């Protein structure tokens with residue numbers, strides 16, 4: 001928190017006004033707190049083991065959020081850590097995008113070194129990684145361009161800046177311009193890692209760039225986005241005013257920003273853009289298994305608590321709904337664990353990546369199941385979820401005795417306890433972090449369907465079926481092998 005207070009030029013805007021100290025601003029303070037939880041996790045007893053890892057690059061323990069995965073166990077630890085952190089924060093804690101960006105840069109710069117013998121990107125990246133690890137920096141990852149006309153490639157856009165691109169090459173580095181949308185946690189970080197967002201052709205070469213910049217680099221602006229009920233943060237209080245942690249996303253605008261060569265990790269490398277996106281998005285899709293199942297725990301627990309307050313927790317139809325919520329939640333988590341245990345090496349010496357089929361299945365479940373879990377929790381909570389009086393009403397001495405009398409269910413719980421759980425359920429189950437992010441984060445559902453279709457080998461599956469049906473197997477499929485093709489990143 002002290003580090004981000006010292007940023008000099010960071011131009012951050014909330015509701016049209018410039019914010020000087022994000023750690024004190026009521027709109028952003030909850031985001032600072034949830035980001036901070038990723039640092040605290042390395043010192044808290046229940047997460048200490050998960051949140052620390054030995055880095056061979058600096059020869060010491062580092063926070064896992066800046067660690068390069070050294071095997072399947074590290075990927076499993078990631079999912080477990082994210083689940084615990086969601087339980088601690090009740091929201092998205094925003095640091096995983098930068099972490100996935102680091103691992104992607106390690107894989108892609110390593111592949112360029114192995115395949116093409118060009119080691120400059122890898123060497124630069126390793127130096128940057130050591131700096132990040134030694135200083136335990138908070139990073140945002142910026143992938144999604146604003147994209148302009150969706151049917152046109154970057155180089156075909158009427159607005160040349162619709163994708164981040166190089167506008168000038170200088171002796172000491174490059175000058176870039178453009179904007180990245182939906183950037184998680186961007187106002188409360190030390191640095192941003194910028195990445196390409198799609199496959200490119202040679203004509204798009206100026207758009208195929210990746211680099212890292214401190215957030216207070218001249219020319220950088222952040223416009224923080226709105227979220228449902230965000231005005232409550234400005235109310236203060238301890239029930240309605242979102243006293244706990246929250247996340248934010250923002251628009252990152254780069255207006256002729258200078259990036260020194262030592263911070264440029266991909267320059268006009270259009271051939272590598274598609275693989276870059278594939279490696280990154282699969283890392284992030286796997287991560288959702290942890291953070292969204294952890295949020296699911298919060299919602300299931302809240303629904304269970306409300307059911308007890310109403311005296312219906314043991315009713316068969318409520319038990320049925322709670323069980324369904326658990327099943328949906330654990331299915332998400334299980335798929336992420338499978339993606340982690342089935343990890344594979346993309347480099348001769350490391351570069352551990354998730355199983356692309358299971359990572360995509362994970363995220364595709366996440367795009368569907370949280371909406372179901374949320375609906376079931378609303379069903380159990382009752383209509384008061386959408387109509388409960390405010391914290392200010394409860395604090396009004398004239399109203400309080402009446403509300404205490406009329407909002408109480410089972411006498412062992414108070415009306416205030418009920419109101420607190422209702423607000424928690426509202427703020428978690430209807431949040432950007434649990435719903436919109438679940439659909440669109442790490443790629444919209446169609447992106448997962450395309451990946452799933454690419455990785456599954458339908459011909460091989462048909463060969464399996466033909467063999468069992470007593471039909472002649474066709475030459476293309478080995479009926480004894482798994483029907484799974486390698487992803488582009490594995491080739």
Ligand code: SF4
Nearest residue numbers: 092093094096287291
């Ligand atoms: Fe991390 Fe989940 Fe937030 Fe992504 S959505 S940054 S994986 S907490």
